[in-house]
Amino acid sequence: xxxxxxxxxxxxxxxxxxxxxxxxxxxxxxxxxxxxxxxxxxxxxxxxxxxxxxxxxxxxxxxxxxxxxxxxxxxxxxxxxxxxxxxxxxxxxxxxxxxxxxxxxxxxxxxxxxxxxxxxxxxxxxxxxxxxxxxxxxxxxxxxxxxxxxxxxxxxxxxxxxxxxxxxxxxxxxxxxxxxxxxxxxxxxxxxxxxxxxxxxxxxxxxxxxxxxxxxxxxxxxxxxxxxxxxxxxxxxxxxxxxxxxxxxxxxxxxxxxxxxxxxxxxxxxxxxxxxxxxxxxxxxxxxxxxxxxxxxxxxxxxxxxxxxxxxxxxxxxxxxxxxxxxxxxxxxxxxx
Amino acid sequence: xxxxxxxxxxxxxxxxxxxxxxxxxxxxxxxxxxxxxxxxxxxxxxxxxxxxxxxxxxxxxxxxxxxxxxxxxxxxxxxxxxxxxxxxxxxxxxxxxxxxxxxxxxxxxxxxxxxxxxxxxxxxxxxxxxxxxxxxxxxxxxxxxxxxxxxxxxxxxxxxxxxxxxxxxxxxxxxxxxxxxxxxxxxxxxxxxxxxxxxxxxxxxxxxxxxxxxxxxxxxxxxxxxxxxxxxxxxxxxxxxxxxxxxxxxxxxxxxxxxxxxxxxxxxxxxxxxxxxxxxxxxxxxxxxxxxxxxxxxxxxxxxxxxxxxxxxxxxxxxxxxxxxxxxxxxxxxxxxxxxxxxxxxxxxxxxxxxxxxxxxxxxxxxxxxxxxxxxxxxxxxxxxxxxxxxxxxxxxxxxxxxxxxxxxxxxxxxxxxxxxxxxxxxxxxxxxxxxxxxxxxxxxxxxxxxxxxxxxxxx
Numbered sequence: 062x063x064x065x066x067x068x069x070x071x072x073x074x075x076x077x078x079x080x081x082x083x084x085x086x087x088x089x090x091x092x093x094x095x096x097x098x099x100x101x102x103x104x105x106x107x108x109x110x111x112x113x114x115x116x117x118x119x120x121x122x123x124x125x126x127x128x129x130x131x132x133x134x135x136x137x138x139x140x141x142x143x144x145x146x147x148x149x150x151x152x153x154x155x156x157x158x159x160x161x162x163x164x165x166x167x168x169x170x171x172x173x174x175x176x177x178x179x180x181x182x183x184x185x186x187x188x189x190x191x192x193x194x195x196x197x198x199x200x201x202x203x204x205x206x207x208x209x210x211x212x213x214x215x216x217x218x219x220x221x222x223x224x225x226x227x228x229x230x231x232x233x234x235x236x237x238x239x240x241x242x243x244x245x246x247x248x249x250x251x252x253x254x255x256x257x258x259x260x261x262x263x264x265x266x267x268x269x270x271x272x273x274x275x276x277x278x279x280x281x282x283x284x285x286x287x288x289x290x291x292x293x294x295x296x297x298x299x300x301x302x303x304x305x306x307x308x309x310x311x312x313x314x315x316x317x318x319x320x321x322x323x324x325x326x327x328x329x330x331x332x333x334x335x336x337x338x339x340x341x342x343x344x345x346x347x348x349x350x351x352x353x354x355x356x357x358x359x360x361x362x363x364x365x366x367x368x369x370x371x372x373x374x375x376x377x378x379x380x381x382x383x384x385x386x387x388x389x390x391x392x393x394x395x396x397x398x
Numbered sequence: 399x400x401x402x403x404x405x406x407x408x409x410x411x412x413x414x415x416x417x418x419x420x421x422x423x424x425x426x427x428x429x430x431x432x433x434x435x436x437x438x439x440x441x442x443x444x445x446x447x448x449x450x451x452x453x454x455x456x457x458x459x460x461x462x463x464x465x466x467x468x469x470x471x472x473x474x475x476x477x478x479x480x481x482x483x484x485x486x487x488x489x490x491x492x493x494x495x496x497x498x499x500x501x502x503x504x505x506x507x508x509x510x511x512x513x514x515x516x517x518x519x520x521x522x523x524x525x526x527x528x529x530x531x532x533x534x535x536x537x538x539x540x541x542x543x544x545x546x547x548x549x550x551x552x553x554x555x556x557x558x559x560x561x562x563x564x565x566x567x568x569x570x571x572x573x574x575x576x577x578x579x580x581x582x583x584x585x586x587x588x589x590x591x592x593x594x595x596x597x598x599x600x601x602x603x604x605x606x607x608x609x610x611x612x613x614x615x616x617x618x619x620x621x622x623x624x625x626x627x628x629x630x631x632x633x634x635x636x637x638x639x640x641x642x643x644x645x646x647x648x649x650x651x652x653x654x655x656x657x658x659x660x661x662x663x664x665x666x667x668x669x670x671x672x673x674x675x676x677x678x679x680x681x682x683x684x685x686x687x688x689x690x691x692x693x694x695x696x697x698x699x700x701x702x703x704x705x706x707x708x709x710x711x712x713x714x715x716x717x718x719x720x721x722x723x724x725x726x727x728x729x730x731x732x733x734x735x736x737x738x739x740x741x742x743x744x745x746x747x748x749x750x751x752x753x754x755x756x757x758x759x760x761x762x763x764x765x766x767x768x769x770x771x772x773x774x775x776x777x778x779x780x781x782x783x784x785x786x787x788x789x790x791x792x793x794x795x796x797x798x799x800x801x802x803x804x805x806x807x808x809x810x811x812x813x814x815x816x817x818x819x820x821x822x823x824x825x826x827x828x829x830x831x832x833x834x835x836x837x838x839x840x841x842x843x844x845x846x847x848x849x850x851x852x853x854x855x856x857x858x
Contacts, residue, residue: 115505123497130494133486140475141803162461360563
């Protein structure tokens with residue numbers, strides 16, 4: 062395997078970890094104003110992701126920086142091309158990040174309410190934008206022979222990309238609701254489970270609709286074949302199974318299945334792209350690939366050594382931190398946020 | 399206005415804003431780690447109260463530092479895509495290592511620290527804040543590795559129209575980095591120390607928990623003394639390195655139009671006439687520029703006009719003179735702020751060891767205002783470094799004007815400039831308000847809950 066492929070895999074892994082982990086805290090963030098009836102309940106909901114959301118976000122920061130280091134042309138084309146979309150994403154992340162810290166610093170009800178809505182929109186917008194971006198990455202965007210994106214923000218918006226965005230939002234919402242069933246008890250847990258059941262079928266339906274649209278909008282099926290192989294099929298099956306686990310009150314299993322769906326779907330997207338990283342809709346030869354977008358072999362080698370040394374360590378201490386904060390939150394206990 | 403100017407304004411505003419919060423984070427992290435260690439070792443509850451009080455301010459400050467940092471990482475791609483393509487190979491690496499080795503560490507262990515008070519043994523808990531402090535330092539190191547490359551490109555070859563990394567070892571032993579990193583890091587530590595000293599002074603003036611805050615003050619003022627003196631010492635070494643690496647920046651920071659005499663005087667102030675390449679007046683100290691540049695009392699310093707002629711020969715026709723007035727004054731403001739910090743810190747140690755703080759209210763009031771001195775020094779130091787490098791974005795390799803995104807129109811840069819500017823303004827106001835609230839509330843007494851459990855709000 063060449064270094065370019067290794068870096069494609071590393072960045073794919075970083076995005077997979079990001080969607081898997083931040084997926085549930087976006088979902089929880091979207092639920093704050095709805096599942097919590099009292100301020101204390103909303104605090105419990107926020108505190109379920111309190112110890113995790115910041116480190117989860119770092120998976121995205123690291124994925125972005127790794128694109129810069131390993132595939133500078135990918136980084137340059139994507140972020141100068143998806144300019145306004147990235148601007149909206151950053152605004153959402155800024156608002157969301159400070160809300161968690163600022164919200165409980167004052168007791169004023171209006172103040173807290175305001176931040177709850179910042180958390181809501183800050184958690185809704187990123188998955189929506191990510192879904193839209195991923196759909197566009199798969200379908201192809203206008204990229205010229207100098208690797209520059211020559212479209213506008215509105216070229217990114219289509220029925221296909223919006224369905225993509227909506228299905229990612231629903232999937233994360235489901236993932237977040239199931240996370241809450243694991244970290245809470247009593248009324249909040251019951252409401253979370255009920256909500257998961259209500260949106261589970263919709264999520265499955267919309268996601269399958271997106272897959273059908275992909276057949277017409279992308280070259281995914283010509284590349285992978287009509288039988289796309291075990292990974293995408295398992296992704297579909299795991300999503301389909303979620304509702305049965307919720308009904309059976311097997312919360313951990315249900316959560317594991319949305320986790321599996323997210324992981325396998327992300328892998329599918331990267332499989333579809335490989336060895337391209339951005340598809341040009343103007344001319345296939347102008348697509349960015351892991352070769353024409355990459356840093357030189359020396360730089361990739363240095364970065365590989367560093368990443369493969371540091372990442373396992375990161376995974377270990379993050380697992381440890383999830384272990385430290387594994388217990389269910391009780392409304393009566395001291396809440397940090 | 400064209401995209402270059404707008405993108406530069408955006409970079410300047412967002413980076414300066416971000417850099418108000420980062421040095422406070424770095425400095426406070428170490429002081430809090432020190433206080434908690436003192437608590438674990440001595441068992442003295444006063445140290446625990448200190449730790450928790452400063453921890454609250456730390457978290458408010460950290461939040462804004464982090465969210466504005468996300469913006470920093472992506473604006474290279476948004477506004478400077480040609481730059482990113484040209485140097486991504488070299489410049490991207492330290493950024494990626496920063497997030498791998500520093501951001502994960504900081505974010506994971508800060509959460510462990512904040513949420514782990516009742517869940518972890520004391521020793522593991524105090525270790526987590528040390529890991530946060532180490533994370534902030536690593537972060538500074540890697541970001542300055544990237545910046546040092548822009549000042550002094552090493553360890554690369556230019557091939558196929560862009561810079562390729564040739565030696566990672568040279569990149570992290572860049573001479574520029576070896577001066578820049580300790581200077582910035584020590585400056586950050588003193589920023590945190592002045593922050594703690596200033597707020598403690600305010601509390602002593604207001605007679606809130608005086609015993610606690612006198613102890614905080616004496617810890618902070620010792621740290622402030624040591625770090626501000628060392629910052630100046632390293633800064634002096636850095637100036638000498640500047641002579642070798644970027645003489646134009648040195649000449650601009652002195653508004654030295656023509657090569658100086660053998661014993662070069664240092665202008666305290668000057669009236670700068672950039673259009674005619676001359677100064678209308680100067681107040682000078684003889685020999686001080688030689689001392690600054692070479693660490694001895696003689697030695698001629700090359701002037702702007704001579705360097706411009708030399709650069710034209712080397713790089714072809716063009717204007718290689720950075721904005722002289724900005725560079726000149728930012729350097730002087732930085733030095734003045736730094737010297738003032740040293741004097742205030744030394745006097746503070748004198749008062750603190752003799753327990754005369756409360757008898758010098760004017761000094762305590764000055765120390766409250768002195769919170770801003772390191773922020774001013776950090777900002778002007780950064781302006782001198784970045785503006786003094788112009789017209790280059792990577793010195794000698796790539797001009798700033800050639801680094802912008804070719805397909806992003808000015809209207810879009812305006813949108814994000816105003817968008818981020820507005821949000822940063824709001825954040826600054828909220829941040830100050832919350833700082834004041836936490837400061838007024840003061841440190842909690844033992845066993846007291848400062849937050850309000852069970853606040854009732856009408857259901858949806």
